[in-house]
Each structure stands twice: as C-alpha cells, then as structure tokens.
Amino acid sequence: xxxxxxxxxxxxxxxxxxxxxxxxxxxxxxxxxxxxxxxxxxxxxxxxxxxxxxxxxxxxxxxxxxxxxxxxxxxxxxxxxxxxxxxxxxxxxxxxxxxxxxxxxxxxxxxxxxxxxxxxxxxxxxxxxxxxxxxxxxxxxxxxxxxxxxxxxxxxxxxxxxxxxxxxxxxxxxxxxxxxxxxxxxxxxxxxxxxxxxx
Amino acid sequence: xxxxxxxxxxxxxxxxxxxxxxxxxxxxxxxxxxxxxxxxxxxxxxxxxxxxxxxxxxxxxxxxxxxxxxxxxxxxxxxxxxxxxxxxxxxxxxxxxxxxxxxxxxxxxxxxxxxxxxxxxxxxxxxxxxxxxxxxxxxxxxxxxxxxxxxxxxxxxxxxxxxxxxxxxxxxxxxxxxxxxxxxxxxxxxxxxxxxxxx
Numbered sequence: 001x002x003x004x005x006x007x008x009x010x011x012x013x014x015x016x017x018x019x020x021x022x023x024x025x026x027x028x029x030x031x032x033x034x035x036x037x038x039x040x041x042x043x044x045x046x047x048x049x050x051x052x053x054x055x056x057x058x059x060x061x062x063x064x065x066x067x068x069x070x071x072x073x074x075x076x077x078x079x080x081x082x083x084x085x086x087x088x089x090x091x092x093x094x095x096x097x098x099x100x101x102x103x104x105x106x107x108x109x110x111x112x113x114x115x116x117x118x119x120x121x122x123x124x125x126x127x128x129x130x131x132x133x134x135x136x137x138x139x140x141x142x143x144x145x146x147x148x149x150x151x152x153x154x155x156x157x158x159x160x161x162x163x164x165x166x167x168x169x170x171x172x173x174x175x176x177x178x179x180x181x182x183x184x185x186x187x188x189x190x191x192x193x194x195x196x197x198x199x
Numbered sequence: 200x201x202x203x204x205x206x207x208x209x210x211x212x213x214x215x216x217x218x219x220x221x222x223x224x225x226x227x228x229x230x231x232x233x234x235x236x237x238x239x240x241x242x243x244x245x246x247x248x249x250x251x252x253x254x255x256x257x258x259x260x261x262x263x264x265x266x267x268x269x270x271x272x273x274x275x276x277x278x279x280x281x282x283x284x285x286x287x288x289x290x291x292x293x294x295x296x297x298x299x300x301x302x303x304x305x306x307x308x309x310x311x312x313x314x315x316x317x318x319x320x321x322x323x324x325x326x327x328x329x330x331x332x333x334x335x336x337x338x339x340x341x342x343x344x345x346x347x348x349x350x351x352x353x354x355x356x357x358x359x360x361x362x363x364x365x366x367x368x369x370x371x372x373x374x375x376x377x378x379x380x381x382x383x384x385x386x387x388x389x390x391x392x393x394x395x396x397x398x
Contacts, residue, residue, distance in 0.1 A: 002290045003261060003264075005248050005263045008240065008244045009241075012237070017225060025287075025290075027218075029286075029287060031245060031249065034249075042208075042211035043245040043246050046208065046242040046245075047238060047242050049204050049208050050230065050238045052204055053204060053231060062205075064202040069200060088228060091200050180225075
C-alpha cells in the first residue's frame with residue numbers, strides 16, 4: 001500500500017546501523033516535509049561522500065583531500081604519534097582538543113576470531129612511518145577490549161628494537177565500550193594516565 | 200577536522216526527526232561502508248520521492264500514481280468511508296488489514312492554537328465526496344487528543360443534515376499517543392468499539 005518509491009527509500013534507510021522498520025518508515029516519510037534544496041543537497045552529499053572520501057596518504061585517516069588537515073598542519077607536535085583504530089577516534093580526539101601531536105589510523109584491530117590478522121590492519125605502514133620519522137613517543141589509543149589489548153601488545157612487540165617510548169591510554173574507559181561514545185573527561189583522563197608498556 | 204563532504208552529509212541527516220548530532224555522525228560515517236549501488240539507489244530514491252509523490256485525486260492519500268491503489272481497487276467496500284488525519288494512518292490500517300472500506304485523508308487536524316482552522320485541512324473536499332457518493336457510514340479515526348476531538352465534533356456537525364451514520368473509533372488508544380505507534384490489537388479494538396456520534 002505504501003507507494004513504491006517511498007518503499008524503496010525505506011529500504012535504503014534500513015541499510016543504516018540502528019535503523020529498523022519503524023524508524024526507516026518515519027525517516028522516509030519525513031523527506032516529504034523537506035525543501036527541494038535540502039533534498040538535492042542530501043542526495044548529492046551521499047554520492048559525494050562515496051566518491052570523494054579517501055584515506056590520507058600519510059596517516060590513513062579518511063579525508064576529502066590527498067593529505068588530511070592534521071598531516072598538512074606544520075604547527076602540530078611532530079614528536080608524538082597517537083595510533084588509533086579508526087578515523088572516528090581522530091575526529092573525537094580533535095573535537096575535545098586535548099592532544100596536539102600526530103595520528104596514525106589503523107584499519108581496525110587484530111581479531112583472530114573474526115579472521116583479522118596483524119597483516120590486515122595496515123601495521124607495516126605504521127612501522128614504516130615510525131622508522132622514517134623520529135617520534136619520541138607512540139601512544140596506543142585503542143578501546144580496552146581483547147582486540148585492543150592484543151593489538152597494543154603486538155605493536156609493542158614489533159617496536160621493541162627501536163629507541164622509542166611506547167605508551168597506551170589509561171584505563172578509566174569501561175571494558176567493551178566504544179571510544180566514540182565516551183565523555184571528554186574520561187578520554188582526557190585516559191590520555192593523562194597513559195602508562196609505559198616497556199616499564 | 201571531519202572532512203567537509205561528510206560534515207555536509209551529517210547536516211542533512213540532522214534535518215530528519217529524532218536525529219541528533221551523534222546519530223547523524225554515526226549514520227553519515229556508515230555510508231562509507233555501503234556498496235556503490237546502494238548509495239546510488241539511496242540518492243536517487245530521495246529525489247524520486249520528492250519529485251514523484253503526489254496526493255490521490257480522490258482520497259488525498261500520498262501516492263506515486265494519479266489515483267492510489269485503494270481508490271483504484273473496485274473490490275473494496277464502497278459503503279464505508281474512514282477519515283484519517285494523515286496518509287501514514289492509511290498505511291498502518293492497511294498493514295494490519297482490519298478494514299476493507301474507503302479512506303479519506305485530511306491535511307491534519309483542526310488546531311486553533313497552531314492557527315489551523317477547518318478551512319486548512321481540506322474538509323470541503325471531504326464533504327463534496329460524501330455528498331457525491333452514497334456512503335452509509337463515515338468512521339472518524341483521529342488520535343484521541345484535543346485536536347482529534349475538535350475535528351471529529353466539527354465534522355459531525357457539518358454532516359448533520361445528511362442521512363449518514365457518523366461514528367468514531369473507540370477509546371482504548373491512550374490520550375496524546377500517535378496512531379502510528381499503536382499495536383495492531385489496540386487499533387482493531389478501537390475500530391470494533393466505534394460509537395455512534397448521533398446516538
């Protein structure tokens with residue numbers, strides 16, 4: 001009974017995370033209340049995000065330029081590298097502005113149960129970058145889960161031969177929670193409490 | 200820090216009801232995980248829904264044809280007319296399949312506080328239709344709110360001169376709740392318990 005074009009739009013909304021049938025219907029119908037200009041921008045943005053989003057050649061963060069804004073910014077501290085599991089962590093850290101160093105974005109975390117091996121998360125690019133530039137410290141900022149701990153320990157091990165301090169952000173973030181949903185104070189505390197993995 | 204094209208998409212998602220900053224960000228980033236084909240369909244559907252959705256010339260329900268599927272269906276009971284406040288009510292009633300008559304969709308409910316007068320909700324088209332076709336009963340199916348009650352009483356009054364039974368769906372639906380979110384049993388009960396407004 002729902003017109004076919006609206007049904008199709010409902011199916012599109014249902015592809016998004018956390019959107020079930022009811023919510024997808026509500027969102028699809030709400031499109032009828034928007035202005036023509038708003039619809040055009042929405043429609044074009046979807047294509048634009050798909051076509052023009054790439055990974056920064058230096059840090060692997062998603063960006064709409066060849067190099068991201070942080071890697072292009074000469075005023076950032078070049079002695080510290082914060083390694084994160086995805087681009088969203090970078091955006092969140094930048095939003096709360098408690099860190100002024102460089103970032104490196106992995107393609108996720110090591111997870112043998114899901115078939116994700118060290119080779120799958122871009123570690124060789126990380127090691128290459130650390131060997132090339134003289135960072136004095138590498139901060140590992142993963143979520144405190146089995147996968148986060150495994151990845152941190154693995155990176156600590158492959159960096160053992162280099163003269164570089166390896167730290168990880170402190171606990172304070174509950175096990176299993178996503179960094180994305182933490183409050184700024186918890187993240188600031190965790191950055192402040194980072195502990196030396198070699199010590 | 201978030202790339203401009205993704206920021207723009209976040210703003211588009213924020214136009215939708217119930218979508219705040221955090222959810223909009225999550226939805227926008229999730230677009231990067233979809234297939235090219237899925238993005239194209241999503242993008243085109245938005246434009247298609249905007250451009251090709253119109254109101255049925257008979258019942259005013261939104262449709263992608265000149266006349267909606269119900270008005271084009273000769274097998275429906277032509278003696279009963281169910282008047283609803285929006286197209287979503289029609290889709291919901293059809294989904295739970297407890298009614299086999301005709302519908303008429305108003306442009307909302309009378310709400311003097313919001314400046315919505317009887318003239319604004321398309322009542323003349325409703326009266327015209329009732330006068331032209333020989334319905335034996337008109338069922339008023341609005342949400343049980345001040346606006347719903349006002350609209351029901353107003354319609355009852357303007358139909359007083361005609362030889363037609365005017366009923367409204369029974370209580371059972373809590374005051375202030377939207378018909379859209381009711382469970383099928385409550386709606387079926389309310390349809391079954393409809394009471395004669397002239398009696």
